[in-house]
Amino acid sequence: MKKEIGFDEAQELTFSSIVARKTETLGLDRLTDRVLAEDVVSSVDSPSVNASLKDGYAVRSGDLQKAGPESPVFLEMAGSISAGAATRLKVAAGRAIRITTGAPIPQGADAVLAEEFTRLAENRLACYNTAGPGRNILQKGTDIQKGQAVAKKFDRATPPLVGLLATAGLDRATVFKSPVVCVMATGDEVVAPGKPLPEGKLYASNITEICAWLTQHRIDSRVCFARDTEEAVVSTIREQIDHVDLFISSGGIWGSEKDLMLKVLESLDWKGIYHRVRMGPGKAIAFGFLEDKPFFCLPGGPPSNEMAFLQIALPGVLKMRGHQRPRFPVVSARLAETVRGVGHWTQFVHAEVRKEEKALVVVPLQQRSRLQSMAGKNALIRIPEGTEVLDAGTLIEVQLLDTRVLREE
Amino acid sequence: MKKEIGFDEAQELTFSSIVARKTETLGLDRLTDRVLAEDVVSSVDSPSVNASLKDGYAVRSGDLQKAGPESPVFLEMAGSISAGAATRLKVAAGRAIRITTGAPIPQGADAVLAEEFTRLAENRLACYNTAGPGRNILQKGTDIQKGQAVAKKFDRATPPLVGLLATAGLDRATVFKSPVVCVMATGDEVVAPGKPLPEGKLYASNITEICAWLTQHRIDSRVCFARDTEEAVVSTIREQIDHVDLFISSGGIWGSEKDLMLKVLESLDWKGIYHRVRMGPGKAIAFGFLEDKPFFCLPGGPPSNEMAFLQIALPGVLKMRGHQRPRFPVVSARLAETVRGVGHWTQFVHAEVRKEEKALVVVPLQQRSRLQSMAGKNALIRIPEGTEVLDAGTLIEVQLLDTRVLREE
Numbered sequence: 001m002k003k004e005i006g007f008d009e010a011q012e013l014t015f016s017s018i019v020a021r022k023t024e025t026l027g028l029d030r031l032t033d034r035v036l037a038e039d040v041v042s043s044v045d046s047p048s049v050n051a052s053l054k055d056g057y058a059v060r061s062g063d064l065q066k067a068g069p070e071s072p073v074f075l076e077m078a079g080s081i082s083a084g085a086a087t088r089l090k091v092a093a094g095r096a097i098r099i100t101t102g103a104p105i106p107q108g109a110d111a112v113l114a115e116e117f118t119r120l121a122e123n124r125l126a127c128y129n130t131a132g133p134g135r136n137i138l139q140k141g142t143d144i145q146k147g148q149a150v151a152k153k154f155d156r157a158t159p160p161l162v163g164l165l166a167t168a169g170l171d172r173a174t175v176f177k178s179p180v181v182c183v184m185a186t187g188d189e190v191v192a193p194g195k196p197l198p199e200g201k202l203y204a205s206n207i208t209e210i211c212a213w214l215t216q217h218r219i220d221s222r223v224c225f226a227r228d229t230e231e232a233v234v235s236t237i238r239e240q241i242d243h244v245d246l247f248i249s250s251g252g253i254w255g256s257e258k259d260l261m262l263k264v265l266e267s268l269d270w271k272g273i274y275h276r277v278r279m280g281p282g283k284a285i286a287f288g289f290l291e292d293k294p295f296f297c298l299p300g301g302p303p304s305n306e307m308a309f310l311q312i313a314l315p316g317v318l319k320m321r322g323h324q325r326p327r328f329p330v331v332s333a334r335l336a337e338t339v340r341g342v343g344h345w346t347q348f349v350h351a352e353v354r355k356e357e358k359a360l361v362v363v364p365l366q367q368r369s370r371l372q373s374m375a376g377k378n379a380l381i382r383i384p385e386g387t388e389v390l391d392a393g394t395l396i397e398v399q400l401l402d403t404r405v406l407r408e409e
Numbered sequence: 410m411k412k413e414i415g416f417d418e419a420q421e422l423t424f425s426s427i428v429a430r431k432t433e434t435l436g437l438d439r440l441t442d443r444v445l446a447e448d449v450v451s452s453v454d455s456p457s458v459n460a461s462l463k464d465g466y467a468v469r470s471g472d473l474q475k476a477g478p479e480s481p482v483f484l485e486m487a488g489s490i491s492a493g494a495a496t497r498l499k500v501a502a503g504r505a506i507r508i509t510t511g512a513p514i515p516q517g518a519d520a521v522l523a524e525e526f527t528r529l530a531e532n533r534l535a536c537y538n539t540a541g542p543g544r545n546i547l548q549k550g551t552d553i554q555k556g557q558a559v560a561k562k563f564d565r566a567t568p569p570l571v572g573l574l575a576t577a578g579l580d581r582a583t584v585f586k587s588p589v590v591c592v593m594a595t596g597d598e599v600v601a602p603g604k605p606l607p608e609g610k611l612y613a614s615n616i617t618e619i620c621a622w623l624t625q626h627r628i629d630s631r632v633c634f635a636r637d638t639e640e641a642v643v644s645t646i647r648e649q650i651d652h653v654d655l656f657i658s659s660g661g662i663w664g665s666e667k668d669l670m671l672k673v674l675e676s677l678d679w680k681g682i683y684h685r686v687r688m689g690p691g692k693a694i695a696f697g698f699l700e701d702k703p704f705f706c707l708p709g710g711p712p713s714n715e716m717a718f719l720q721i722a723l724p725g726v727l728k729m730r731g732h733q734r735p736r737f738p739v740v741s742a743r744l745a746e747t748v749r750g751v752g753h754w755t756q757f758v759h760a761e762v763r764k765e766e767k768a769l770v771v772v773p774l775q776q777r778s779r780l781q782s783m784a785g786k787n788a789l790i791r792i793p794e795g796t797e798v799l800d801a802g803t804l805i806e807v808q809l810l811d812t813r814v815l816r817e818e
Contacts, residue, residue: 215439
């Protein structure tokens with residue numbers, strides 16, 4: 001197990017050791033934002049026939065060659081066709097058939113004259129414009145051809161792509177399985193929300209926040225609590241391990257006599273990858289595999305817990321679900337106040353990005369309450385290892401945790 | 410009912426007529442991204458006692474005034490305290506108590522000396538540093554004080570805020586109810602995904618995509634299909650109306666003899682707000698209220714359907730859930746090719762934003778297949794009414810439908 005590694009190396013080791021393997025086949029209604037595990041080809045042509053793009057009249061283009069605003073050509077009506085209706089009607093010379101948007105072009109016709117260029121009186125259609133071959137016709141297979149690739153392995157099923165899969169004749173797709181995450185609080189001081197709070201104890205805000213982030217990504221989690229003994233932690237892990245794909249524990253990783261996580265995991269013969277990362281907050285994080293399941297041990301202090309989760313564990317969870325570059329969006333913003341790094345590690349600073357006259361400004365948050373600074377931030381400033389200071393006025397890239405600040409006014 | 414209104418007026422009428430009213434109280438595990446319907450105050454102090462910020466030793470600061478790296482002060486050990494444990498231990502003069510992070514400061518002590526400045530031999534603790542009053546102590550209520558406001562009405566429950574609510578002693582909160590949306594496909598030509606596709610019919614890609622967008626926002630939907638008769642549409646609406654809060658229909662709004670939606674809604678005595686908006690695609694949209702439930706009639710052509718949904722119906726749904734400015738994020742990007750507007754309406758153009766050497770470039774998509782252009786875009790260019798052309802090379806604001814393009818390299 002590596003010790004005290006740099007942040008970039010920790011991220012690299014996390015991504016390279018977690019590989020999406022398991023797949024599942026889901027209906028379109030459960031596909032949103034999942035990652036495809038195989039290429040997808042269309043099983044149909046779309047449209048399935050030549051179809052009208054307009055409400056109007058199916059005609060033979062040759063009949064209307066001399067039609068104009070002042071010199072209508074008159075055609076005889078021979079029926080009507082609407083979208084979705086089967087028809088055996090044909091358009092003979094000198095005739096027209098009423099047609100609505102999406103309806104199949106009848107035999108004999110090679111164009112649709114839009115309604116606005118016509119006047120219908122009894123059974124005679126006055127046509128005030130030409131309609132060249134193919135006019136207002138969406139040819140069979142224009143949108144998609146049967147057998148054509150419509151999506152690739154590792155594509156994310158965005159809503160428009162889910163719609164495209166429906167058009168392509170699919171009602172399901174194979175995606176990487178979404179891991180079920182065990183989110184485990186350790187520590188005698190931790191109390192579940194809603195229970196009475198004895199003096200000296202605290203509510204389980206870390207795991208509550210972690211579960212909220214997982215919910216935002218629509219990832220299922222199971223919450224559990226373990227008391228501060230090796231036996232309690234071992235038995236909690238054993239209860240959960242057959243039901244989950246990945247573990248995230250909170251607390252017990254710093255190194256005091258009460259910090260049991262590493263002892264327990266070593267006793268269970270885990271494969272440790274790293275412990276302690278040169279990042280702040282979040283330094284005490286450990287990562288490895290227990291029975292081939294990724295196991296992130298996060299520190300228990302709220303700012304450390306959150307940062308280790310956001311920068312390392314959450315990307316790891318998303319990698320397991322097939323996302324190839326699971327990182328936060330970054331934007332350029334002008335730094336409102338000078339911030340100082342630590343030099344020998346990567347420092348993350350809570351910040352608020354604001355829009356000022358269409359330009360983005362980023363303000364480091366230096367509030368007295370750690371927790372209100374955590375809840376008030378919408379961005380993180382990353383000061384790389386080796387950088388001592390970022391000066392006020394500099395244009396820097398910041399991680400956006402919440403893109404609402406970018407909304408249209 | 411207003412007719413042929415401008416896009417900005419349509420958006421304004423939509424936002425001003427849809428008001429979030431119904432509320433529900435949800436546990437923290439269901440709160441993510443919901444909008445609070447009332448202010449929230451803390452029911453506890455956090456921390457609930459003065460607590461240690463470090464692993465180390467609780468001491469009386471006066472005892473260590475002369476301690477230094479070369480001149481240790483020796484204290485007698487008098488027990489240990491860990492986080493979450495109740496204790497009656499006291500620190501008398503000349504004594505120290507072992508303490509771990511988060512543990513309550515015992516009576517008598519006013520500072521914590523961090524472990525790194527100590528050496529313990531049997532029951533004697535050598536202290537190599539001073540520890541002024543309050544050193545390494547997180548005072549009771551520093552993070553949150555009982556009765557303090559922690560969130561306001563209309564705040565969105567981001568994951569860090571959900572964590573903060575837990576810390577503040579809450580296990581639930583009152584939020585605006587998330588509407589259940591009826592997504593209704595109309596038209597004899599529409600076939601549900603997975604069923605055989607008779608010639609001339611097409612799969613229900615519109616409503617599939619709409620439901621995928623709603624899923625992305627974790628909004629529940631009920632899908633239904635109505636055939637092309639007034640009776641069928643009326644009976645479908647009647648079946649659904651007691652189970653849903655909002656309607657979105659697809660198709661039947663253009664104006665041909667098969668376009669039944671307005672006729673049906675007028676027969677049901679709806680309150681129409683507007684029909685037809687000067688926007689493209691999506692012009693044929695209608696909006697009103699049926700028995701006080703918002704009803705969006707979207708056109709049936711896929712690009713029109715999607716644009717009317719994204720620009721008008723989806724923001725309307727989110728407004729009903731309490732979001733105050735439910736719009737897409739916008740970013741500045743350099744336009745790669747000239748695009749032309751229509752002048753007398755607002756035009757939306759499918760586009761792809763790319764990151765090129767850290768700058769954003771936006772490429773209008775002009776693909777042969779409408780549907781692949783729909784699925785390939787990650788952004789929309791909006792050409793306002795009255796603007797004829799946006800020139801290549803101009804820096805423009807584009808709506809981002811997917812922020813993955815902004816991710817860190």
